[in-house]
Amino acid sequence: MQNKLTNYIFLLFCGFTLLTSCTNTDDPTITPIQFAEVEYQGVYELIIGDTLKITPEILNLPEGASFEWSKNDESIATTQSLNYVPQIAENFTLKFKVTASNTIERSYQIKLIDPYALYFRPKTETSTEFITKIMEYKPAPGQFINAGFGTPEYAEKIIGNKTNTLSLGAWGGYVIFSFDHTIENRVDQKDFVVYGNAFKGLSEPGIVQVSFDENGNGLADDTWYELAGSNYFKERTILNYETTYVNPEEYANVLWTDNKGSADNVTVNTYHKQNYFPLFIAEKKEVTFKGTRVFPIVNPGSYVTIDALEWGYVDNYDAEYSIYGGNAMEIDWAVNNQSKSVKLKGIDFVKVYTGAQYNAGWLGELSTEVKGASDLSMVK
Structure with a gap:
């Protein structure tokens, strides 16, 4: 009996060994x-x-x-x-x-x-606080476009000073500029100021984007980050907004449509009788701008007034406007295209675009104006 049990156990062991060897x-x-x-x-x-x-x-x-x-x-x-x-x-x-x-x-x-370690441009003895180069000027339609202070030639006049006024036209129109050095992100301090021509009762808020030359080629072809001003996260603000303007080919209202199903016009007035569509840009028939749209409080009447947004916008008469003579910006306000905060050590390029869309009667379209910009670390 014991031998039979031993043989049975032996056969079981052999079978198990054979089974496991297959795997x-x-x-x-x-x-x-x-x-x-x-x-x-x-x-x-x-x-x-x-x-x-x-x-x-x-x-x-x-x-x-x-x-x-x-x-x-x-x-x-x-x-x-x-x-x-x-x-x-x-x-x-x-x-x-x-x-x-x-x-x-x-x-x-x-x-x-870190590209910052490779391409950071330090200040030198000859560095200036002001804009040194206009990278691109692409305004939206407006009463001052193609004449007065709405031409590529006039855009060059905001280099090196803060005395000339450049119109960006209606919503989305922009200017991109740079300095002769990298604007550093200062701890607990505003970093640069953009000058406009706002005053109490007339704010035309412009939105700011910034970029570092991360590929070192000197071109503004790198990642853009928006400075999230006071209205960025408000319910009425529209992110990923787009507006397309159609060239009327003459002095006439400029039709626009947006990606929200709305349509209206940049309305002409009797003071400026040229074509309001920018004739010097690459897009000759129509042009589309993309960005964020904010909604300042507009007080209509015989004399339209536009209230300032709280902070973070250009040509906006906020609480600090009189202190800086313009709108002081903080690089730490930067967010990516997912609205997430990003940490930038410094920036090389600044883009300002008109952030609101409104026809203000005899005043014309709401249009951000830029008079220049300065590195606040160099402003005395």
């Missing part, structure tokens, strides 16, 4: 996965904002294999190909693991370079 990677019917290349690029250097792209080639890869990319042991992706955009200047170890009938691993060393 072992030593089974000749299962081909282990492996990397196609023994030698590979193990070190990557890139600038913050660049996309890290790695696609390891794997042999004998079956369906159902799992992938994991981890940064300092924290999972960041579960696909074979990695497309990752690092946001912080740091060095870290990146690991890649593939699991199928067997597991293979590979590691990479990643070095992130």
